[in-house]
Amino acid sequence: MISLKWIDKWWQTMKTAWSNYMTYRYNLFLQVVGPALVFFFIKYNLWNSIYDGDLELEIGGYTLSSMIQYHIWGFILTMLAKGHHAVDLGQEIRLGRISSYLIYPFNFWEFHAASFVAFQAYQFIVALISLAFFYYTGLLGPLNIEALALGILYAQFISIFWFILQFATGLMAFWLEETWILRVILEIMTAFLSGAFFPLEIYPQFIQNILQYTPFPYLTYYPIKIFMGEELSLWAPILTISFWMALGIILNYLLWKRGLKLYTAAGM
Amino acid sequence: MITTNSLTKNFKSYKKEPGLRGSIKNIFKREYITKPAVEGFDLNIKKGEIVALLGPNGAGKTTLMKMFTGIIVPSSGQVQVMGHEPYKRNKEFRKKIALVMGQKSQLWWDIPAMDSLLLLQKYYEIPKDDFDQKIKKMAALLNVEELLHIHVRKLSLGERMKMELMASLIHSPDVIFLDEPTIGLDLIAQESIRSFIREYHKNNDTTIIITSHYMADVQALCERIVLIIDGKKGYDGTLKSFENILGSEKVVTFVYDTKQDPTDAIWQGLDAKWDNNHQQVDLRLPEKKLREITSQILIQSPVIDFHTEKLPIERVMKVLMENPKILHK
Structure with missing residues (x-):
């Protein structure tokens, strides 16, 4: 149950997380912006070469300028929804650093969830700065404030899904020596299937049909479309993602329960 | 307070x-080994006791501590701490215990200790006035008032350990588990930590379980010793009777500034152990004859210095670790 004391615990954990992040603020900035920016420039150059400067050419219904806008929104979305990662979680388990968290009367997942919320707040500011930058370069075209607000809200919703998924990969450290490979597989698979590389219209219809039952299209393609001002029904994405979130929470619970039995608290 | 029954x-x-060949072979075929770290352990600790868990490296002391605190799940047997089964990690249980790990920091490395303490204040739901008072008192006792706002990674090991102690005692736990709290510390820091723990125990009647390889810690703090060898209980009793396991003999050392003759009549029948220069001799004397023989030697030979051993427990531990079978005689 939510009480003042509970809010206090979360708030103080978030403040501690901010203090931690601010200690290495330049590293953190690079960590947040770096990968997303590199990924954006790769895609920017790729699509520029494919269109070969032809401004009239349409691929899957996208002109060069709308394709670039699609990927700029993809960049903003990545920062709003996806920056938090579970590298530390896997490492903490493997090196036996979670022992202290097991003793404190504050749940381990809550500590990580509060740190995630703190990180989201930081990322939000960086994403807004990036948005302003792209807007003033003229690459983004006119802004639709209503679509922007809705997109930001939706991005926060899917960031929870990402957190649950990342938490699950981190918990795999109870069984695996290294969990980074899992994350890389997940990242690449998601990039292809969610529309981060190519808008989904480019894929054959039967693949699009299958994908709608998975969470993938709702992680990148849909939110980008929301940002771009397209009017879409949000029921399907919200229900699908909620279903996968519930599944993820159950999975995390089971992984945690079973994993703890294997935990040896190495190095103590 | 703490009971275990056949805990394993x-x-x-x-x-x-070793090598690449070994790694490849390992992918296809692995030979698993199951090793008992703690086996059939029975223990009963009462409220307010200070108990030392002693034993060589890998004996199972830390594994016991991990089971007492609920960090790891026992393979079989029972463990109860204040009526709780630790591995269930009930929140009420977690509020009553504290763990200090000498080899691992519990404080957040990149922020000042005070920030970590404030976080713990919220986790343990300590009222602000109470918290401020405790911080003030403990910081003064440990002489760390000036260090509370410095990043933990910038503190020395001794300073950090004092902060760790503060962090673990801030919620006034009923049981404190100290896993090698003085490891790697200089003599002054060791003494300061010891006297703090002693003082804390005196004022709060807290139950304290401690593991340490420094016998000075044990001598200064504990009345009861539990010796663990190969995961099993080898000894459980008072410090005094532990010191007398090998008999109630005392080791006395006599020092000379000139070479002595070991065949001299005064050394006959005393099992004297001489150094290479024949300027220092160790004698093991029955406690009852200590006074008489020491006086004779002091009168009959040109002794310039003499002393009895400061930590007999150290000798007993050394002998028992080299030959644990003595315990079963």
Whole structure:
């Protein structure tokens, strides 16, 4: 149950997380912006070469300028929804650093969830700065404030899904020596299937049909479309993602329960 | 307060031959080994006791601590701490215990200790006035008032350990588990930590379980010793009777500034152990004859210095670790 004391615990954990992040603020900035920016420039150059400067050419219904806008929104979305990662979680388990968290009367997942919320707040500011930058370069075209607000809200919703998924990969450290490979597989698979590389219209219809039952299209393609001002029904994405979130929470619970039995608290 | 019944913890690992060949072989075929770290352990600790868990490296002391605190799950047997089964990690249980790990920091490395303490204040739901008072008192006792706002990673090991102690005692736990709290510290820091723990115990009647390889810690703090060898209980009793396991003999050392003759009549029948220069001799004397023989030697030979051993427990531990079978005689 939510009480003042509970809010206090979360708030103080978030403040501690901010203090931690601010200690290495330049590293953190690079960590947040770096990968997303590199990924954006790769895609920017790729699509520029494919269109070969032809401004009239349409691929899957996208002109060069709308394709670039699609990927700029993809960049903003990545920062709003996806920056938090579970590298530390896997490492903490493997090196036996979670022992202290097991003793404190504050749940381990809550500590990580509060740190995630703190990180989201930081990322939000960086994403807004990036948005302003792209807007003033003229690459983004006119802004639709209503679509922007809705997109930001939706991005926060899917960031929870990402957190649950990342938490699950981190918990795999109870069984695996290294969990980074899992994350890389997940990242690449998601990039292809969610529309981060190519808008989904480019894929054959039967693949699009299958994908709608998975969470993938709702992680990148849909939110980008929301940002771009397209009017879409949000029921399907919200229900699908909620279903996968519930599944993820159950999975995390089971992984945690079973994993703890294997935990040896190495190095103590 | 703490009871265990046939408590056992097995760890599973696998063998790996060195080099690339070993790694490849390992992918296809692994030979698993299950080793008991703690086996059939029975223990009963009462409220307010300070108990030392002693034993060589790998004996199972830390594994016991991990089971007492609920960090790891026992393989079989029972463990109860204040009526709770620790591995269930009930929140009420977690509020009553504290763990200090000498080899691992519990404080957040990149922020000042005070920030960590404030976080713990919220986790343990300590009222602000109470918290401020405790911080003030403990910081003064440990002489760390000036260090509370410095990043933990910038503190020395001794300073950090004092902060760790503060962090673990801030919620006034009923049981404190100290896993090698003085490891790697200089003599002054060791003494300061010891006297703080002693003082804390005196004022709060807290139950304290401590593991340490420094016998000075044990001598200064504990009345009861539990010796663990190969995961099993080898000895459980008072410090005094532990010191007398090898008999109630005392080791006395006499020092000379000139070479002595070991065949001299005064050394006959005393099992004297001389150094290479024949300028220092160790004698093991029955406690009853200590006074008489020491006086004779002091009168009959040109002794320039003499002393009895400061920590007889150290000698007993050394002998028992080299030959644990003595315990079963």
